[in-house]
Amino acid sequence: MPRTFASPARYIQAAGALGDLGRLSKQHGDSTLVVADSDVWDIVGEQIQSSFDAVDGTFQHAFFSGECTTEEIDRLTEIASESGVEIVVGVGGGKTIDTAKSVCARSGVAFGSVPTVASTDSPTSSLSIVYGNDGVWETAEQHEFHPDFVLVDSRIIAQAPTRWFVSGIGDALATWYEAKTAWESGGTTVFGDRPTYTGKALAETCHRLLRDHAEGAVRAVKADTVTESVEAVIEAIILLSGLGFENGGLAAAHAIHDGLTRLSAASGATHGEKVMIGLLTQLLLEGEPDDTVRDLVSFARSVGLPVSLAAIGVTSPTREDLLRAGRIACNPDGPMENEPLEITPERVADALLALDSVVE
Numbered sequence: 001m002p003r004t005f006a007s008p009a010r011y012i013q014a015a016g017a018l019g020d021l022g023r024l025s026k027q028h029g030d031s032t033l034v035v036a037d038s039d040v041w042d043i044v045g046e047q048i049q050s051s052f053d054a055v056d057g058t059f060q061h062a063f064f065s066g067e068c069t070t071e072e073i074d075r076l077t078e079i080a081s082e083s084g085v086e087i088v089v090g091v092g093g094g095k096t097i098d099t100a101k102s103v104c105a106r107s108g109v110a111f112g113s114v115p116t117v118a119s120t121d122s123p124t125s126s127l128s129i130v131y132g133n134d135g136v137w138e139t140a141e142q143h144e145f146h147p148d149f150v151l152v153d154s155r156i157i158a159q160a161p162t163r164w165f166v167s168g169i170g171d172a173l174a175t176w177y178e179a180k181t182a183w184e185s186g187g188t189t190v191f192g193d194r195p196t197y198t199g200k201a202l203a204e205t206c207h208r209l210l211r212d213h214a215e216g217a218v219r220a221v222k223a224d225t226v227t228e229s230v231e232a233v234i235e236a237i238i239l240l241s242g243l244g245f246e247n248g249g250l251a252a253a254h255a256i257h258d259g260l261t262r263l264s265a266a267s268g269a270t271h272g273e274k275v276m277i278g279l280l281t282q283l284l285l286e287g288e289p290d291d292t293v294r295d296l297v298s299f300a301r302s303v304g305l306p307v308s309l310a311a312i313g314v315t316s317p318t319r320e321d322l323l324r325a326g327r328i329a330c331n332p333d334g335p336m337e338n339e340p341l342e343i344t345p346e347r348v349a350d351a352l353l354a355l356d357s358v359v360e
């Protein structure tokens, strides 16, 4: 089995970086479609307009409806093809960016990724997570391409609600633990290939940056400020975690996240918050020493991440609820396959129940 490494063509991060969007888009064609929801458009619309004005460029804007569904992808693909666009730029959170990726896949045009929150590692990846109209996980579309550019304005991200930034820390925190597990178990990555040494090294650097800088960065973001620690953590969440998970491999943390998406009580929790619970559960499933679990719990608390089921809204789950989540988590096509031990829905349910007593 080959080792594969893949990544976006270019990554740019700076306070004020959005001012470069027009120039970057023009490198890929004269006709651009910008996809953003109305809240994000209110925040960045004028800056996007100025960035295109600065290079005598034009663009079209389409509103994203809020969910990455097949219907929404088809609707936006039609707009892209009617206007003959050469590049689609997704501006916003993970769902907007995943939707824009799938529009590019269907239209065969270039893709620009512009996260306005550092809430997940979706902006650098080649995946789109598609949901049904009921909001339930439907499928992961694996694309043949990565973003032509990822443009990250750290000022906009620092000014966004802190909860998104903290959630991104949860998503990125799992990357190293999952890559280590996938490596040690001889697992595979999202490309269906062996993990690379490079992916593993990037995942490890991601972890180091979070441990060294996350606490201070969260304090700075609460005050809407950009510090060097904020820059380090944004890079860890968006770039290193993205490269680390795609080229290093996923494991139980994301498998359990997928299971938790089936519990309606957890629907108010973000992707990164559910991944954090998945990560702690992964450590319990793998039989990590108490000190390792305690250390991670204390780090999570220091940045404001949830460490119990109740903290993500699951206050009094029945065993059947947790088994249902466990069955999704143990899907044979999912990342649980990268765990070295045989993990069953029963073991997932036990570990989720055990979590509350461990973290008290």
Ligand SMILES: NC(=O)c1ccc[n+]([C@@H]2O[C@H](COP(=O)([O-])OP(=O)(O)OC[C@H]3O[C@@H](n4cnc5c(N)ncnc54)[C@H](O)[C@@H]3O)[C@@H](O)[C@H]2O)c1
Pocket (backbone or CB within 6 Å): 037, 039, 040, 043, 068, 092, 093, 094, 095, 096, 098, 116, 117, 119, 120, 121, 122, 125, 126, 127, 128, 129, 156, 157, 159, 160, 161, 164, 167, 270, 271, 272
């Ligand atoms: N494709 C991948 O590799 C990958 C990886 C991780 C997660 N995901 C997917 O990403 C999605 C989760 O993404 P998410 O956590 O970003 O949530 P989201 O996309 O559902 O929501 C983000 C919210 O933040 C708001 N927002 C964006 N920028 C803002 C700003 N600057 N100020 C204020 N509000 C702002 C948006 O309007 C939106 O309501 C899930 O669908 C998950 O499956 C995909």
Ligand SMILES: [Zn+2]
Pocket (backbone or CB within 6 Å): 120, 121, 171, 254, 271, 275
């Ligand atoms: Zn994730």
